[in-house]
Amino acid sequence: xxxxxxxxxxxxxxxxxxxxxxxxxxxxxxxxxxxxxxxxxxxxxxxxxxxxxxxxxxxxxxxxxxxxxxxxxxxxxxxxxxxxxxxxxxxxxxxxxxxxxxxxxxxxxxxxxxxx
Amino acid sequence: xxxxxxxxxxxxxxxxxxxxxxxxxxxxxxxxxxxxxxxxxxxxxxxxxxxxxxxxxxxxxxxxxxxxxxxxxxxxxxxxxxxxxxxxxxxxxxxxxxxxxxxxxxxxx
Numbered sequence: 001x002x003x004x005x006x007x008x009x010x011x012x013x014x015x016x017x018x019x020x021x022x023x024x025x026x027x028x029x030x031x032x033x034x035x036x037x038x039x040x041x042x043x044x045x046x047x048x049x050x051x052x053x054x055x056x057x058x059x060x061x062x063x064x065x066x067x068x069x070x071x072x073x074x075x076x077x078x079x080x081x082x083x084x085x086x087x088x089x090x091x092x093x094x095x096x097x098x099x100x101x102x103x104x105x106x107x108x109x110x111x112x113x114x115x116x
Numbered sequence: 117x118x119x120x121x122x123x124x125x126x127x128x129x130x131x132x133x134x135x136x137x138x139x140x141x142x143x144x145x146x147x148x149x150x151x152x153x154x155x156x157x158x159x160x161x162x163x164x165x166x167x168x169x170x171x172x173x174x175x176x177x178x179x180x181x182x183x184x185x186x187x188x189x190x191x192x193x194x195x196x197x198x199x200x201x202x203x204x205x206x207x208x209x210x211x212x213x214x215x216x217x218x219x220x221x222x223x224x225x
Binding site: 033035040041042043044045058088090092103104105106107108109110112 | 118120149151156157158159160161164202204212213214215216217218
Protein backbone atom coordinates (compact mmCIF):
# COMPACT_ATOMS: atom_id res chain seq x y z
CA UNK A 1 0.00 0.00 0.00
CA UNK A 2 2.26 2.74 -1.31
CA UNK A 3 -0.38 5.50 -1.45
CA UNK A 4 0.94 8.48 -3.40
CA UNK A 5 4.50 8.22 -4.67
CA UNK A 6 6.37 11.29 -5.85
CA UNK A 7 9.76 11.36 -7.49
CA UNK A 8 12.33 12.78 -7.27
CA UNK A 9 12.56 14.00 -3.67
CA UNK A 10 15.12 16.68 -4.52
CA UNK A 11 16.12 18.31 -7.79
CA UNK A 12 18.34 21.19 -8.86
CA UNK A 13 17.81 22.63 -12.33
CA UNK A 14 19.45 25.35 -14.33
CA UNK A 15 17.28 28.11 -15.74
CA UNK A 16 15.80 26.96 -19.02
CA UNK A 17 16.09 23.25 -18.36
CA UNK A 18 13.07 21.03 -18.51
CA UNK A 19 12.03 18.22 -16.23
CA UNK A 20 9.11 16.09 -15.20
CA UNK A 21 7.97 15.48 -11.65
CA UNK A 22 6.37 12.08 -11.36
CA UNK A 23 3.31 11.25 -9.30
CA UNK A 24 1.67 7.86 -9.03
CA UNK A 25 -1.08 6.53 -6.81
CA UNK A 26 -2.28 2.98 -6.37
CA UNK A 27 -5.66 3.69 -4.77
CA UNK A 28 -7.62 4.07 -8.02
CA UNK A 29 -8.40 7.69 -7.13
CA UNK A 30 -10.07 9.74 -9.81
CA UNK A 31 -8.90 13.13 -8.56
CA UNK A 32 -5.23 14.05 -8.64
CA UNK A 33 -3.64 17.43 -8.19
CA UNK A 34 -0.35 19.28 -7.98
CA UNK A 35 0.43 22.01 -5.46
CA UNK A 36 3.38 24.20 -4.78
CA UNK A 37 4.31 25.34 -1.30
CA UNK A 38 6.22 28.57 -0.81
CA UNK A 39 7.31 30.26 2.44
CA UNK A 40 4.58 32.38 3.98
CA UNK A 41 1.94 31.10 1.58
CA UNK A 42 -0.46 28.21 1.73
CA UNK A 43 -0.26 25.43 -0.77
CA UNK A 44 -1.40 26.68 -4.15
CA UNK A 45 -3.04 24.54 -6.78
CA UNK A 46 -1.17 24.27 -10.07
CA UNK A 47 -3.21 21.76 -12.10
CA UNK A 48 -5.68 19.04 -11.35
CA UNK A 49 -7.40 16.14 -13.00
CA UNK A 50 -10.72 14.45 -12.31
CA UNK A 51 -9.93 11.38 -14.36
CA UNK A 52 -7.85 9.92 -17.16
CA UNK A 53 -7.80 12.24 -20.15
CA UNK A 54 -9.17 15.22 -18.19
CA UNK A 55 -7.02 18.01 -16.80
CA UNK A 56 -7.67 21.58 -15.78
CA UNK A 57 -5.79 24.59 -14.52
CA UNK A 58 -5.58 25.62 -10.91
CA UNK A 59 -4.57 28.88 -9.33
CA UNK A 60 -0.96 29.07 -10.63
CA UNK A 61 -0.72 27.04 -13.86
CA UNK A 62 1.72 29.18 -15.86
CA UNK A 63 4.98 27.43 -16.68
CA UNK A 64 3.61 23.96 -15.98
CA UNK A 65 2.00 21.28 -18.11
CA UNK A 66 0.23 18.10 -17.03
CA UNK A 67 -1.27 15.07 -18.66
CA UNK A 68 -3.34 12.17 -17.35
CA UNK A 69 -3.10 9.22 -19.68
CA UNK A 70 -3.82 6.70 -16.92
CA UNK A 71 -5.71 6.79 -13.63
CA UNK A 72 -2.51 6.04 -11.72
CA UNK A 73 -0.11 8.66 -13.08
CA UNK A 74 -0.20 12.45 -13.14
CA UNK A 75 3.19 13.89 -14.17
CA UNK A 76 3.96 17.60 -13.90
CA UNK A 77 6.24 19.07 -16.55
CA UNK A 78 8.34 22.18 -16.36
CA UNK A 79 9.20 23.03 -19.96
CA UNK A 80 11.67 25.84 -19.27
CA UNK A 81 12.49 26.18 -15.59
CA UNK A 82 12.71 29.62 -14.01
CA UNK A 83 14.02 30.65 -10.58
CA UNK A 84 10.45 31.62 -9.63
CA UNK A 85 9.60 27.93 -9.81
CA UNK A 86 11.91 27.15 -6.91
CA UNK A 87 9.48 25.60 -4.47
CA UNK A 88 8.33 22.42 -2.80
CA UNK A 89 5.84 20.52 -4.92
CA UNK A 90 3.19 18.15 -3.61
CA UNK A 91 1.02 15.74 -5.47
CA UNK A 92 -2.27 14.69 -3.90
CA UNK A 93 -5.07 12.32 -4.76
CA UNK A 94 -8.50 11.41 -3.49
CA UNK A 95 -11.61 9.59 -4.53
CA UNK A 96 -14.32 11.57 -6.24
CA UNK A 97 -17.47 10.61 -4.44
CA UNK A 98 -21.02 11.53 -5.38
CA UNK A 99 -21.80 15.21 -5.10
CA UNK A 100 -21.55 16.43 -1.50
CA UNK A 101 -19.66 13.32 -0.43
CA UNK A 102 -16.22 14.43 0.67
CA UNK A 103 -13.24 12.23 0.65
CA UNK A 104 -9.90 12.29 2.38
CA UNK A 105 -6.87 13.61 0.51
CA UNK A 106 -3.60 11.70 0.37
CA UNK A 107 -0.36 13.54 -0.26
CA UNK A 108 2.98 12.53 -1.71
CA UNK A 109 6.22 13.16 0.17
CA UNK A 110 7.02 16.31 -1.77
CA UNK A 111 9.71 17.35 -4.24
CA UNK A 112 12.08 20.12 -3.28
CA UNK A 113 13.02 21.89 -6.52
CA UNK A 114 15.68 24.55 -6.82
CA UNK A 115 16.17 26.46 -10.06
CA UNK A 116 19.45 28.32 -10.30
CA UNK B 117 -6.49 38.41 1.89
CA UNK B 118 -6.22 34.66 2.29
CA UNK B 119 -9.41 32.67 2.25
CA UNK B 120 -8.04 30.66 5.20
CA UNK B 121 -6.34 32.24 8.19
CA UNK B 122 -4.59 30.26 10.89
CA UNK B 123 -3.35 31.31 14.28
CA UNK B 124 -0.90 31.29 15.80
CA UNK B 125 1.77 31.12 13.09
CA UNK B 126 4.31 29.69 15.52
CA UNK B 127 3.76 27.95 18.81
CA UNK B 128 6.18 26.57 21.36
CA UNK B 129 4.85 24.41 24.16
CA UNK B 130 6.20 22.36 27.03
CA UNK B 131 5.62 18.64 26.88
CA UNK B 132 2.28 17.79 28.42
CA UNK B 133 0.59 21.10 27.64
CA UNK B 134 -2.81 21.37 25.99
CA UNK B 135 -2.49 23.02 22.58
CA UNK B 136 -5.06 24.80 20.43
CA UNK B 137 -4.60 25.88 16.83
CA UNK B 138 -7.29 28.00 15.23
CA UNK B 139 -8.51 28.26 11.65
CA UNK B 140 -10.94 30.81 10.24
CA UNK B 141 -12.16 30.84 6.68
CA UNK B 142 -14.14 33.24 4.54
CA UNK B 143 -15.57 31.04 1.79
CA UNK B 144 -18.47 28.65 1.78
CA UNK B 145 -17.12 25.20 2.36
CA UNK B 146 -18.21 21.64 2.02
CA UNK B 147 -15.42 20.18 4.14
CA UNK B 148 -12.43 21.21 6.21
CA UNK B 149 -9.20 19.25 6.53
CA UNK B 150 -6.46 19.39 9.13
CA UNK B 151 -3.10 18.29 7.75
CA UNK B 152 0.18 17.60 9.47
CA UNK B 153 3.48 18.30 7.74
CA UNK B 154 6.41 16.51 9.30
CA UNK B 155 9.87 18.09 9.54
CA UNK B 156 10.91 15.82 6.66
CA UNK B 157 8.29 17.50 4.49
CA UNK B 158 5.64 14.82 4.03
CA UNK B 159 1.99 15.79 4.52
CA UNK B 160 -0.60 13.52 6.10
CA UNK B 161 -4.28 14.09 6.60
CA UNK B 162 -5.35 14.16 10.24
CA UNK B 163 -9.03 14.98 9.98
CA UNK B 164 -11.69 15.73 7.47
CA UNK B 165 -14.86 17.22 8.92
CA UNK B 166 -17.91 19.15 7.85
CA UNK B 167 -19.67 19.51 11.19
CA UNK B 168 -19.25 18.91 14.90
CA UNK B 169 -16.21 17.27 16.36
CA UNK B 170 -13.85 14.39 15.67
CA UNK B 171 -11.33 12.73 17.97
CA UNK B 172 -8.31 10.64 17.10
CA UNK B 173 -6.15 9.66 20.04
CA UNK B 174 -4.86 12.87 21.60
CA UNK B 175 -6.10 15.00 18.70
CA UNK B 176 -9.50 16.66 18.62
CA UNK B 177 -10.87 18.76 15.77
CA UNK B 178 -13.97 20.90 15.99
CA UNK B 179 -15.78 23.02 13.47
CA UNK B 180 -18.44 25.70 13.77
CA UNK B 181 -19.96 26.21 10.34
CA UNK B 182 -21.97 29.29 11.33
CA UNK B 183 -18.89 31.06 12.67
CA UNK B 184 -16.63 29.69 9.89
CA UNK B 185 -14.11 28.52 12.43
CA UNK B 186 -12.31 25.33 13.31
CA UNK B 187 -9.92 24.38 16.06
CA UNK B 188 -7.38 21.60 16.38
CA UNK B 189 -6.57 20.57 19.94
CA UNK B 190 -3.72 18.39 21.10
CA UNK B 191 -3.96 17.03 24.62
CA UNK B 192 -0.88 15.99 26.60
CA UNK B 193 1.46 17.26 23.87
CA UNK B 194 4.64 15.37 23.12
CA UNK B 195 7.82 16.31 21.23
CA UNK B 196 6.80 13.99 18.41
CA UNK B 197 3.81 16.32 17.81
CA UNK B 198 6.29 18.94 16.59
CA UNK B 199 5.25 19.67 13.03
CA UNK B 200 3.47 22.20 10.87
CA UNK B 201 -0.31 21.93 11.06
CA UNK B 202 -2.23 23.13 8.03
CA UNK B 203 -5.91 23.93 7.76
CA UNK B 204 -7.47 23.40 4.34
CA UNK B 205 -11.03 23.99 3.21
CA UNK B 206 -12.82 22.64 0.19
CA UNK B 207 -15.00 25.18 -1.53
CA UNK B 208 -18.66 24.25 -1.85
CA UNK B 209 -18.69 25.57 -5.42
CA UNK B 210 -16.27 23.04 -6.88
CA UNK B 211 -13.16 20.99 -6.20
CA UNK B 212 -11.02 23.95 -5.16
CA UNK B 213 -9.05 23.69 -1.94
CA UNK B 214 -7.82 26.72 -0.03
CA UNK B 215 -4.94 26.31 2.38
CA UNK B 216 -3.82 28.20 5.45
CA UNK B 217 -0.14 29.07 5.75
CA UNK B 218 0.28 26.60 8.59
CA UNK B 219 1.09 26.71 12.29
CA UNK B 220 4.57 25.58 13.23
CA UNK B 221 4.42 23.73 16.54
CA UNK B 222 7.47 22.89 18.62
CA UNK B 223 6.97 20.81 21.75
CA UNK B 224 9.91 20.97 24.14
CA UNK B 225 10.66 18.01 26.43
